[in-house]
Amino acid sequence: MRAHQRNQAAAELGKPLSGWRLRCYTIIFEADTRAGRAFDIALVLLVLASVALVVAESVAGIRARHGAWLNAAELLFTGVFTLEYLLRLASVRHPWRYARSFYGMVDLLAVLPTYLALIVPELFVLVDVRVLRLLRVFRIFKLHAYVAEFSGLALALRASARKIMVFLSVVLMVVLIMGTLMYVVEGPEHGYTSIPTGVYWAITTMTTVGFGDITPKTDLGRLIASLMMMLGWGVLAVPTGIVTAEMTAQRQGRPSTTRSCHECLSEGHLPEANFCRQCGARLPPYQRDAL
The missing domain is CATH 1.20.120.350 (Voltage-gated potassium channels. Chain C)
Structure with a gap:
C-alpha cells in the first residue's frame, strides 16, 4: 500500500x-x-x-x-x-x-x-x-529589457482578454446591425445581395480597409457609410487603450531572467526566488555564469 x-x-x-x-x-x-x-x-x-x-x-x-x-x-x-x-x-x-x-x-x-x-x-x-x-x-x-517587455505584453494581453472579448462582441453586434440595415437600404440592385454581404461591407468599412468592391449608391446609404468610417477610428483605438492600461498597471521594474520552473515551465523568475510565482513549486538553485 x-x-x-x-x-x-x-x-x-x-x-x-x-x-x-x-x-x-x-x-x-x-x-x-x-x-x-x-x-x-x-x-x-x-x-x-x-x-x-x-x-x-x-x-x-x-x-x-x-x-x-x-x-x-x-x-x-x-x-x-x-x-x-x-x-x-x-x-x-x-x-x-x-x-x-x-x-x-x-x-x-x-x-x-x-x-x-x-x-x-x-x-x-x-x-x-x-x-x-x-x-x-x-x-x-540576455536581452533583459526585451524579455521583460515581451513578458509584460503577454501578461497584459492575458489580463485584458475578457475586456477585448466583450469589446469584440459589441463590434460584432454593430456590424451585424449595420450590415442588415445596408441590405435593407441599398438592396441587391446596388450589390448588397444578402445580409452576409452587408456584414462583409460593414467589417471592411469599420476596419478602414475599404476594398471598394461594394459601395452605397443612395444618400442614406452614404450617410450610414460615413458614420461607419468615423466609428472605425474608435474601434481601432479601444483595444489599444485596454492593453496599454493593463501594461501600465503591471509595471513593476523587477529584473528578468530566463530561469524557469521545472513544473509549469514558466520563465522570468527572480534570481533570489525559492518558489514559482505561477504554480508555487519549489525552484532549483539558480544557475548563472558571470558575464
Missing part, C-alpha cells in the same frame, strides 16, 4: 531532475549560462539555415542543380531537430505538459512536416513554420 502511494506521488510530481537531466534542462531551457547561450545561438543558426534551404529549394533552377544536396541537408536538419525535441522531452519533469505547451507544439511542428512530406510531398513547404522558433531569440543574448 505504501509503495503504491509512493508511486502515485512520484507520478503526480513528475520525474525528478538531477544529474545529466538537470544539466540538460539548464542548457536547453535557460540561457543564463554560457552553455545555454551557446545552445540557443546554435539552434537559431540552424533554424535560419533550414528556412533558407526551404526557400532556396522552391526556386526551380536551384532545385534542378542542387536537388540532391538540398534533400540531404534537409534530412540532416530534421535529424538534429528531432534529437533536440527528444532531449527536451527527456529533460523536463512532465513531458506531456511540455508537448502541449506553445513552444512544445512549435518544436514538434519543426520536424513533423518533413516526415509528413514522405507521404504527401506538397506538405514540405510547411517546414517554414520553423521560423517560429526564432521567438527564442529574446533569451539568447
